[in-house]
Amino acid sequence: MEDRTVGLFDKIAGEFIDVIEWVDDSTDTLVYRFPTYNREIQMGSSLVVRESQKAIFVYRGQIADVYEPGHYKLVTANMPVMTTLQHWTHGFNSPFKAEVYYFNTRQYTDLKWGTPNPITLRDPEFGALRIRAFGNYSMRVDDPEKVMKEISGTEERYTVEQIESQIRSAIITRFTDFVAESKIPFLDFAANLNEFSEALVEPMKAELGSFGLALEKFFVINISLPPEVEKVLDQRAGMAAIGGDMDKFTKFQIANAIPEAAKGGDGGGLAGAGMGAGLGMAMGGAMANALNPQAQQGGGQAPAAQPAEPKIMVRCPECSKLNEETARFCPECGTQLIKDKK
Template sequence: MSFFKNQFANVIEWEEFRDDMIFWKWNNREIKKGSRLIIRPGQDAVFFNNGRLEGIFEEEGDYNIESQIIPFLSTLKGFKFGFNSGLRVEVLFVNTKEFTVRWGTKNAINIPTPQLPGGLPVRANGTFQFKVNDYIALMDKIAGVKDRYLVEDVKIRITAILDQLLMKWITREGKDMFNLQANAFEIAKGIQEDLDMQILDSGMTITGFNIMSFNYPKEIQDMITKNASHGMIGDISRYQQVSMTDGISSGKVKGGGTASDMAGMMMGMGMAKEMMKNMDQKEEPSNPTPTNSDAKDGTIPIYCPNCGTKTNGGNFCSNCGQKLVK
């Protein structure tokens, strides 16, 4: 008799758990006396009846349906009558963790820029984070028609619109197309807000969006690097020094030990010569001492042509008595 009494007893638990699974639905089965609910760490159990949310159980543990769950589900038809007949309900198990997903543009995005009529081809990559935050919306939009939902499903949905959002936020407010990494935080923040609006009605929220790097075609990257190096060079002598250094490191100045040493000596001598030249220029007085040629006939020179003492406008030098006006 006891066998028949408990033949419909069952265990309600997440049977097909995967770390990349957002939710899994236990459905279309009868709950009978002796049934148990098992909730593991990082899971919530959400009870639905006819599409209506009846209760959310968040604490992990092994629960007896009749003595521990029924008091919270008293509105469900059948529970209050002590299981006189089996009751079919849906239990949605939700993964409560925050998911981190890597993303990357499949194709280069051509960003409009005046410097390049065809647009600047840019690739980008990074990560985004999301989690479930609204069980009712999740049931209405997704879980109502699906028994399981994976991280890959969200990734496909996000990456489908990511290229458009990247173009929108890169071009907004005249971002520097050749230094996008400097604006990566602002661009990522704008994209996160837009993505959150896209999936909010599905019961999920974007908790973070990061851009790890922007990548240009090799030719564009070489041009950016070259322009940056030129901008760091203040004069032709420094340009020659940098060019010599680049030549040695790249192998264009060849010859093994002796040739490289000679090139290094030449570069060092050139740098020393330039330093001495700069020092000499700094030591030259800014106001050279005037000579007799500075004074014209009939005018009083500023300095005495005989001893160099300042005249202060007098007709005779106060130091040596030299007549100053011809």
């Protein structure tokens, strides 16, 4: 009989709530609904709202009282809206039903944004250009009632991840529009990252404000080109470094290609060796022309070589080896060829 009595009291106690609090053990929860399903809140219960939290009571789908950080005893004096909605009289002391939502008002930092695909812009120097942009921002809950009405509703738990996609889309739209209208050349983007960031702060504050959120920080960290476009730009920079001389640029490209070609590339073996030899011969010809500017005159052909004068040869009387007429001794047998004059 005693066990039944204890079990009955435990069941009754489980149906009533005497302490309402939320200890956030996550890193991205914006809104948390305190579990009150099939349970009633005792009049005189404790409500704990920690720093960086706010709490909202909802009665029959209608927002009632909002609580700032603090420790509250739930009595009619501390629940003016709930008292009005439920028509409580002074000194009302019965359990009641309500939903309790906690809102995390701390700042959420280092939230990332970036362009999922390159953005095509008209650049004043390069013409049509595709760029990528990346950055981060921080935000927090500013108006819990608006957050609840606009985005979280009655969900048990609403996280940052659920609103991030919407915010990223808004950032990319604002960023693309601003950069396109600014007409700033791509080569000057790095010097204007701070200006880009500041220009987008106010539009994004208004965007987040429509959800009851506050934008605390916003940064454009990097604006870059896709790898294939960067390669073309690097080639252009290399050509500019040698004064735009196409001949010099070609020689520069050949010199860079020789080591890779000599390795054999994907073909390997003889094919790679042949390519390396061909490039080596081409580079040799280019270097020869560079060292002999006169060879490029007269249609680019070198002057014809003068024929050598014929040499008179004499035969050694001992070993019959041919020697130049001026040789004094035969290098083969050492016989003296020119007699000393006495």
